[in-house]
Amino acid sequence: MSNKVSFPYLGHVIVYKKFLQMMGFEVIMPPAPTQKTIDLGVKYSPEFACIPFKMLMGNYIEACELGANTIISSGGHGPCRAGFYGEVHQRILRQMGYDVNFIIFDSPKRDLFGTIKKFFKIKNKQSISKMVKVSKVVFPVLKDLDTFEKKIHTMIPYEINKGQSLEVWREIYKIYDEVYSQKELLEARAEGHRMIDSIKLRKVNDDEKIKIGIVGEIFVVIEPSINMDVENLLCSLGCEAERSLYLSEWVEHNIFGEKHEKTIQDLGEKYIEILIGGHAKTTVGNIVDFKNRGFDGIIHLMPFGCLPELVSQSVIPKITSDHDIPVLTLSIDEQTGKSNNLTRIEAFIDLIRNKKTKEKVFSGGKK
Ligand code: SF4
Numbered sequence: 001m002s003n004k005v006s007f008p009y010l011g012h013v014i015v016y017k018k019f020l021q022m023m024g025f026e027v028i029m030p031p032a033p034t035q036k037t038i039d040l041g042v043k044y045s046p047e048f049a050c051i052p053f054k055m056l057m058g059n060y061i062e063a064c065e066l067g068a069n070t071i072i073s074s075g076g077h078g079p080c081r082a083g084f085y086g087e088v089h090q091r092i093l094r095q096m097g098y099d100v101n102f103i104i105f106d107s108p109k110r111d112l113f114g115t116i117k118k119f120f121k122i123k124n125k126q127s128i129s130k131m132v133k134v135s136k137v138v139f140p141v142l143k144d145l146d147t148f149e150k151k152i153h154t155m156i157p158y159e160i161n162k163g164q165s166l167e168v169w170r171e172i173y174k175i176y177d178e179v180y181s182q183k184e185l186l187e188a189r190a191e192g193h194r195m196i197d198s199i200k201l202r203k204v205n206d207d208e209k210i211k212i213g214i215v216g217e218i219f220v221v222i223e224p225s226i227n228m229d230v231e232n233l234l235c236s237l238g239c240e241a242e243r244s245l246y247l248s249e250w251v252e253h254n255i256f257g258e259k260h261e262k263t264i265q266d267l268g269e270k271y272i273e274i275l276i277g278g279h280a281k282t283t284v285g286n287i288v289d290f291k292n293r294g295f296d297g298i299i300h301l302m303p304f305g306c307l308p309e310l311v312s313q314s315v316i317p318k319i320t321s322d323h324d325i326p327v328l329t330l331s332i333d334e335q336t337g338k339s340n341n342l343t344r345i346e347a348f349i350d351l352i353r354n355k356k357t358k359e360k361v362f363s364g365g366k367k
Pocket residue numbers: 050051052080081082217277278279303305306307308309
């Protein structure tokens with residue numbers, strides 16, 4: 001039986017598709033998550049499971065329905081239950097009658113031998129040099145997409161032609177979807193920069209800008225279909241938005257051992273001393289980092305029932321008073337209603353705007 005490979009729908013999925021296609025796999029693209037995905041996930045998951053588990057469950061069922069027989073995903077470790085996700089998902093899918101295998105990647109620092117074995121599986125009888133060549137195209141694609149996306153979310157609030165930035169972003173994404181070589185990568189990069197430069201912006205003083213950082217558990221931070229597309233929501237309210245997590249940074253840390261995440265964890269050390277699983281320590285470290293970088297407020301996204309993020313939520317009042325940074329925690333599950341959270345976010349932004357105005361008045365406009 002030939003391998004029909006799929007993966008979780010998380011962030012820039014064209015990158016996973018591209019890598020697997022270039023390694024010679026038949027790829028089954030998981031459909032973009034919809035209400036049907038959530039309904040399927042909720043129906044076949046344990047009731048107490050967190051929303052990322054349920055969303056992935058629905059996602060995998062839809063991929064299996066399209067013919068996938070192999071799913072490649074990443075695992076977790078430490079006290080958080082993400083470490084069991086792959087195993088539990090596979091068992092549920094098999095009980096449902098799908099003949100599917102999982103390849104779960106964990107951090108190479110934890111299980112180097114196991115990771116090498118899994119890399120050989122996804123090498124798919126291609127040479128190592130071919131794999132290196134493919135990675136040299138695919139990783140820069142991921143990095144560029146993250147860089148452009150980050151940039152776009154600093155431009156939307158100031159665009160003169162409403163909707164132009166998102167239009168440009170969608171075009172850039174389409175262009176990168178067609179990149180399969182170094183030459184195409186360089187052309188896409190040049191075109192991306194040209195398109196970004198073509199966006200007309202109105203001039204806004206720095207002290208009038210509102211910058212919001214988004215922190216929390218990786219799945220709900222990165223995937224817009226589950227977090228009410230919170231970055232664009234914030235931009236539509238006139239704020240710049242930046243996430244604490246981008247997939248390229250996750251890869252750099254977990255595969256290439258890049259040190260940025262360690263720096264962030266050190267910032268969180270005062271509030272959570274040990275690694276308690278999930279992203280709790282990086283969540284608190286990122287709040288301090290955003291404050292140090294001049295951000296005005298933080299949206300903390302927490303899957304309902306997520307123990308690591310419950311711990312970070314419990315220390316947030318202390319961080320807020322130590323660093324004078326407002327934080328709004330939003331709990332996300334399958335019942336999350338956009339209207340309710342929109343009202344809370346709007347009120348939060350109004351509060352920040354008023355605080356900035358007051359500070360400006362009291363400093364005699366010198367801020
Ligand atoms: S970090 Fe939280 S939401 Fe993510 S898998 Fe662990 S418990 Fe679930």
